[in-house]
Amino acid sequence: xxxxxxxxxxxxxxxxxxxxxxxxxxxxxxxxxxxxxxxxxxxxxxxxxxxxxxxxxxxxxxxxxxxxxxxxxxxxxxxxxxxxxxxxxxxxxxxxxxxxxxxxxxxxxxxxxxxxxxxxxxxxxxxxxxxxxxxxxxxxxxxxxxxxxxxxxxxxxxxxxxxxxxxxxxxxxxxxxxxxxxxxxxxxxxxxxxxxxxxxxxxxxxxxxxxxxxxxxxxxxxxxxxxxxxxxxxxxxxxxxxxxxxxxxxxxxxxxxxxxxxxxxxxxxxxxxxxxxxxxxxxxxxxxxxxxxxxxxxxxxxxxxxxxxxxxxxxxxxxxxxxxxxxxxxxxxxxxxxxxxxxxxxxxxxxxxxxxxxxxxxxxxxxxxxxx
Amino acid sequence: xxxxxxxxxxxxxxxxxxxxxxxxxxxxxxxxxxxxxxxxxxxxxxxxxxxxxxxxxxxxxxxxxxxxxxxxxxxxxxxxxxxxxxxxxxxxxxxxxxxxxxxxxxxxxxxxxxxxxxxxxxxxxxxxxxxxxxxxxxxxxxxxxxxxxxxxxxxxxxxxxxxxxxxxxxxxxxxxxxxxxxxxxxxxxxxxxxxxxxxxxxxxxxxxxxxxxxxxxxxxxxxxxxxxxxxxxxxxxxxxxxxxxxxxxxxxxxxxxxxxxxxxxxxxxxxxxxxxxxxxxxxxxxxxxxxxxxxxxxxxxxxxxxxxxxxxxxxxxxxxxxxxxxxxxxxxxxxxxxxxxxxxxxxxxxxxxxxxxxxxxxxxxxxxxxxx
Numbered sequence: 225x226x227x228x229x230x231x232x233x234x235x236x237x238x239x240x241x242x243x244x245x246x247x248x249x250x251x252x253x254x255x256x257x258x259x260x261x262x263x264x265x266x267x268x269x270x271x272x273x274x275x276x277x278x279x280x281x282x283x284x285x286x287x288x289x290x291x292x293x294x295x296x297x298x299x300x301x302x303x304x305x306x307x308x309x310x311x312x313x314x315x316x317x318x319x320x321x322x323x324x325x326x327x328x329x330x331x332x333x334x335x336x337x338x339x340x341x342x343x344x345x346x347x348x349x350x351x352x353x354x355x356x357x358x359x360x361x362x363x364x365x366x367x368x369x370x371x372x373x374x375x376x377x378x379x380x381x382x383x384x385x386x387x388x389x390x391x392x393x394x395x396x397x398x399x400x401x402x403x404x405x406x407x408x409x410x411x412x413x414x415x416x417x418x419x420x421x422x423x424x425x426x427x428x429x430x431x432x433x434x435x436x437x438x439x440x441x442x443x444x445x446x447x448x449x450x451x452x453x454x455x456x457x458x459x460x461x462x463x464x465x466x467x468x469x470x471x472x473x474x475x476x477x478x479x480x481x482x483x484x485x486x487x488x489x490x491x492x493x494x495x496x497x498x499x500x501x502x503x504x505x506x507x508x509x510x511x512x513x514x515x516x517x518x519x520x521x522x523x524x525x526x527x528x529x530x531x532x533x534x535x536x537x538x539x540x541x542x543x544x545x546x547x548x549x550x551x552x553x554x555x556x557x558x559x560x561x562x563x564x565x566x567x568x569x570x571x572x573x574x575x576x577x578x579x580x581x582x583x584x585x586x587x588x589x590x591x592x593x594x595x596x
Numbered sequence: 597x598x599x600x601x602x603x604x605x606x607x608x609x610x611x612x613x614x615x616x617x618x619x620x621x622x623x624x625x626x627x628x629x630x631x632x633x634x635x636x637x638x639x640x641x642x643x644x645x646x647x648x649x650x651x652x653x654x655x656x657x658x659x660x661x662x663x664x665x666x667x668x669x670x671x672x673x674x675x676x677x678x679x680x681x682x683x684x685x686x687x688x689x690x691x692x693x694x695x696x697x698x699x700x701x702x703x704x705x706x707x708x709x710x711x712x713x714x715x716x717x718x719x720x721x722x723x724x725x726x727x728x729x730x731x732x733x734x735x736x737x738x739x740x741x742x743x744x745x746x747x748x749x750x751x752x753x754x755x756x757x758x759x760x761x762x763x764x765x766x767x768x769x770x771x772x773x774x775x776x777x778x779x780x781x782x783x784x785x786x787x788x789x790x791x792x793x794x795x796x797x798x799x800x801x802x803x804x805x806x807x808x809x810x811x812x813x814x815x816x817x818x819x820x821x822x823x824x825x826x827x828x829x830x831x832x833x834x835x836x837x838x839x840x841x842x843x844x845x846x847x848x849x850x851x852x853x854x855x856x857x858x859x860x861x862x863x864x865x866x867x868x869x870x871x872x873x874x875x876x877x878x879x880x881x882x883x884x885x886x887x888x889x890x891x892x893x894x895x896x897x898x899x900x901x902x903x904x905x906x907x908x909x910x911x912x913x914x915x916x917x918x919x920x921x922x923x924x925x926x927x928x929x930x931x932x933x934x935x936x937x938x939x940x941x942x943x944x945x946x947x948x949x950x951x952x953x954x955x956x957x958x959x960x961x962x963x964x965x966x967x968x
Contacts (some may be wrong), residue, residue, distance in 0.1 A: 284814070
């Protein structure tokens with residue numbers, strides 16, 4: 225029950241152990257093509273999907289190397305660790321980065337701050353972390369996108385959806401998002417190892433009309449766009465060997481998600497998130513995110529109650545068969561823990577993952593000396 | 597029987613379907629640490645190993661972005677498609693690339709040509725493709741490295757071992773190789789999705805003393821070196837979520853390879869390669885590589901005999917349950933086919949993969965109208 229990699233359905237794991245299959249086998253080409261088509265549905269997008277071997281982090285390189293030219297101004301709206309790192313990535317490719325961070329920690333950046341930044345300078349691109357996996361905070365990207373579109377309509381809107389795609393409402397076309405990046409191992413429900421990205425036609429056009437060549441090879445879109453188009457047209461093509469079994473697992477995971485239904489998934493994640501947060505707060509524990517309206521539905525970050533430490537609580541949880549995660553944000557890393565509630569643990573109540581988690585947490589806290 | 601992804605042992609596939617495991621779980625940290633230690637043994641190296649989510653191609657980006665600064669001179673010794681692409685990758689990161697290509701196609705670059713190039717200019721780095729998967733040609737990297745060390749001792753020696761590590765003799769320390777890059781899905785015997793690299797201490801030192809920052813984020817070593825050192829010290833750390841199941845599969849594959857024995861693996865691959873090549877040549881077919889001494893032992897590239905085409909032969913092979921690959925080198929792509937003979941198909945004769953392959957090939961050729 226960590227905020228990714230999450231538990232995978234048995235059918236997803238079954239796909240992982242498929243025997244060697246050529247990356248140009250017609251059956252695999254179809255599986256890959258279906259993944260691309262399904263990603264569009266998951267994100268309510270008419271854009272160009274990419275599925276590439278790598279981690280979610282690689283998708284930042286795709287954004288930074290393909291959409292920004294050296295010296296261009298970008299704005300990063302950071303709600304925690306991952307926003308700060310995305311800013312580092314953009315800077316590594318030569319972007320001139322302006323960052324606005326949420327203050328205090330546990331809040332999101334106010335729309336008024338985004339507005340001020342946009343009024344001061346013209347940005348090629350704004351990067352928004354939808355859910356910061358380090359703090360459990362969620363930005364209202366629909367409102368942020370609407371604001372950006374109004375003040376600076378040419379600015380590309382990039383959303384880091386690593387910890388939100390599949391469990392939080394995202395409507396790329398309707399909200400005018402240009403890029404959503406994510407990874408396979410969170411609410412999508414597959415094992416880690418795939419970097420996923422969907423780009424609007426406007427983003428692809430921006431790439432195609434750039435003046436300089438992208439300063440990367442593996443991440444450069446001129447190599448991947450023809451490959452993705454070939455897979456979708458069910459034609460063989462080759463740039464770099466795809467992670468065949470992971471793509472097969474992704475296919476199964478996406479089919480399960482779409483069969484369940486996106487809207488139903490968003491509602492169910494919110495329901496379970498509220499249950500987890502209500503229960504933990506009813507015990508007197510404090511959440512890192514300081515408002516329910518700006519809390520993620522796929523994870524909960526909780527401060528250890530008085531005197532209890534990671535080395536007390538986490539092993540007691542593990543003894544009860546439940547793994548949760550320690551803190552990640554450097555400012556408070558030792559002071560809080562994180563619980564993931566995404567995917568199969570949430571949408572299949574018969575697994576009793578949530579009940580098991582909450583019971584184990586209650587018993588472990590009691591064993592640590594916490595009184596309810 | 598394509599030249600990668602190759603058949604995986606059932607135990608490797610079993611590891612692929614392991615349920616969700618945290619990337620900071622002590623059991624996984626140990627598995628990752630063991631992979632790094634085993635890669636050193638596989639390559640007879642005392643260097644720094646890297647295991648990163650991605651494909652073999654990503655390891656080129658690691659070399660180009662970490663070891664070369666913009667404008668620096670590099671020499672690429674290309675024996676086919678993959679050498680040409682490595683040159684493109686180096687150029688994408690700003691290297692000033694000199695390429696020497698083998699002429700005619702099917703041969704390797706002569707050592708005298710490498711010598712001439714080295715005498716004309718000082719190179720920061722020389723990139724050698726050990727085995728070119730498009731032509732089945734193998735360069736004598738031991739002699740090439742010795743020559744480079746003699747003429748230009750400061751030059752870093754980089755070997756693309758994607759289609760050679762595990763099945764061809766490589767001794768990094770003894771031969772003075774600074775980098776060997778490879779991928780999980782060839783003679784290593786795991787599924788695709790991992791980029792593997794081992795760097796000499798001299799290469800790491802070159803990286804640490806570079807003047808400019810690497811123009812990449814996901815591939816940049818300052819982020820990965822501490823992670824690899826932590827895993828090897830059996831300590832948790834985080835930069836980007838590793839492909840947990842693939843790393844588990846890699847661990848099983850590397851243990852199998854080392855249990856079999858590296859020297860035994862090299863000898864067995866050579867024996868099987870000779871059998872395949874002798875048999876095919878005895879039928880009167882012509883190999884793409886024009887000398888046995890410079891032929892790869894992990895694959896065989898063969899020209900279609902008179903009039904026969906890919907669309908004739910490949911489906912007839914598939915009907916017999918054997919998948920082989922078409923041509924890849926653009927100059928002759930439609931004129932030849934490729935057979936992979938690496939890993940479990942080679943070192944486990946009881947699987948009868950080689951006999952099945954040769955029988956299917958003989959029967960399919962006969963069905964195409966070829967007379968023996």
